[in-house]
Amino acid sequence: MKRPLSSFLSTRLCMLVALTAMIAAAHACYGTTPKTLCSVTDYKIFNPSSVAIQCGDATSTAGISGQGGAVYLGTDLSSPLPVTFTANPYDDNWLFLVFTPKSGPVAPILKTQTKYTITITLSSTVNGVVLSLPTSTLIDTTPTLTLAALPVGGPNNYLVSSHLAFQGLGLGSGKTLSCSLVIQNYTGTFTARPAKCRQMQADLAGVQPNQPDPGTVGTLELQTEGNDIDIQGIPYKIAELQNVLGTAMTLDPKARLGQEKAPATKDASSYYINGSFAAGRGSKPGWILDAKIAPPVGRLYGGWQFCPTALANVGNNSISGMTYTDTIDFGLSESRPFELRGNLQEIYASGSVVYETDKEFNRDNVTGVADFRYNFKNLYSPRAVETLRKFGDQQKIAKANGITLQQSDVSPPFFGYAFDIHTGVEFGGAVVDTTVKATTGKATIELPTYSIFRVVPQIHGLLEFGRLSVDAVGTPRYLAATENTVVQLPNNSLILKTVHGWNGYGVVTSALNLDSVGHFCLSATYRDGFAPPKFSRINTVQLGILMKF
Amino acid sequence: MMTPSTPAPPGKIVTSKPTSVHGRVLVLLQNWAKLRTLPNDTDQLTVLWAPQAAPYNPDGAQLLAKAIQAEFSAPPVICQCITVADLTQGIKCVSDLVTAVPGCPQS
DSSP states (O other), X not given: OOOOHHHHHHHHHHHHHHHHHHHHHHHHHHHHOOSOSOOEEEEEEEXXXXXXXXXXXXXXXXTOEEEEEEEEETTOOSSOOSEEEEEEEEXXXXXXXXXXXXXXXXXXXXXXXXXXXXXXXXXXXXXTEEEEEEEEEEEEOOOEEEEEEOSSSOTTEEEEEOSBOEESTTTTTOOOEEEEEEEEOTTSOEEEEEEEEEEOOOBOSSSSTTOBOGGGTTEEEEEEOSOTTTTOSEEEEETTOEETTSOBOEEOTTOOOOOOOOOSSSTTOSEEEEEEEEEETTEEEEEEEEEEEOOOEEEEETTEEEEEXXXXXXXXXXXXXXXXXXXXXXXXEEEEEEEOOSSEEEEEEEEEEEEEEXXXXXXXXXXXXXXXXXXXXXXXXXXXXXXXXXXXXXXXXXXXTTOOOOGGGSOOOSEEEEEEEEEEEEEEEEOSOEEEEOSSSSOEEEEOOEEEEEEOOEEEEEEEETTEEEEEEEEEEEEEEEEEEEEEOTTSOEEEEEEEEEEEEEEEEEEEESSTTSSEEEEEEEEEEEOTTTOOEEEEEEEEEEEOO | XXXXXXXXXXXXXXXXXXXXXXXXXXXXXXXXXXXXXXXXTTXXXXXXXXXXXXXXXXXXXXXXXHHHHHHHSSSSOOOSOOOHHHHHHTOOBHHHHHHHHHHSOOO
């Protein structure tokens, strides 16, 4: 029977489509097939018969296992040792390898100061298909320790780590114990310095108690004691520390104990004291103290950060080119951010108590301040932050192309901006009557006590155009309670005045960076309005050159 | 013959929730910075935080310190006080934080 042409073509077409689909599927399958199920990025030797290896390319090792692995001495793969091992999932992206002799009694497999190559075929079921792929890695049992600065716990804290699990020295107790850091000098002489050591090995959370987290195995916190000179030299070993293979451990010869660097600016400092003195024939000695103490203290409590503050800008007589405002503030503050959704993304709340006085202690203002800063969506985009965002985006693309991108490789945008709103209240009072003296002449006047209750809305904006930035803060302060102040007249007499209602105050600061990295900067500050506690009219422009190195 | 102080099993149940310090820190950072995927060890904390509408110092650092406290202060206590100062001075990238968590004071 003769088939019609259309039927013949239809059948051929279907076969062609099916063949194309099969080739495409095979190609897709080939293209997505991994070369290995575990690219080893780290390993921890738990004991002479077991090792955990980290599969850096996998987020989870669930479902991956292997049997019948081979072990070789060094990198010579011609003759395997009479040992085999199995691999099973251990945690997140780790596999746990257990070594057993092929025959004879069970004995420790791994020996100290030896390199081994291990190979195994790992299997896993992916989308119903069983994948079996070989994996190999080198493990080294040389008892070497690495040393790195630990970014918590103070400047003398270091992380000591090894591929080998530690033993003794308070392992498992979580306690800090006394230990000895042995330091070597240029002649080869060893000196033991007292130090504190704490084993950092932690258990995995929740699922199986008393199982060590591989990432913390073979890690120890070292805190040096004494001054910089005491610990100067080449760190050699921690006298009491042994590894799980029973040998002492020495530090990497390249390891060094670093020294902490000072913060670069006053703002970045928790403690800042700048004292200036000058004296000369025929003039009184002068001094100026500009000091700040504002460390965030301790841990958070309910998300609130406690911070005592002490600010002083005081002096005596005058030093050419240097001025002071004669204010001393002592305060205690608590602050906490609250995350929100929608257009209003965050409220940053802070409360503080401030005692304000001067060098003579003839002002005694105590105020409580509650302030809320509101951050809105899309309104926080300074050039520095926009550069970080740009870097984050470009880094992903660069990584996909095998390019290592650094932050300095990203050009900052030309335009930047930030805008936020504050609302707050200030309350308290001048707690005692004080005598105010005129800055020139002998006039004095009594400043009676008064109450303070101010409503303080504030608008803050920042605009950046390349090297030029303009920062403006507007504070239309409303005095709900009548306050007292003293005004000095042009003839240097003093009068008592009351202040009430709206008293606005604005500050506009512009800066122009003269070089691309901001070492030199021209700045201009314009102040206009009425600022507490004097509420005298201020209308000034200050020009300056700023140098930062 | 030396033996490990804490014997390890030949395998353990792998759950969807990470149990290692490293895995827990990555998930914590993903939630903190509202990321779609887990961050890499080399990512800088300031870069991860940059898309948010508030500055990293102190806002982001304080929220991160609070999240760390909530995650690692529960029994078994691993870490009680990585401070805002730590997060704005010493700890720069994800791996620094992974290292710092078991190294922070426990009481």
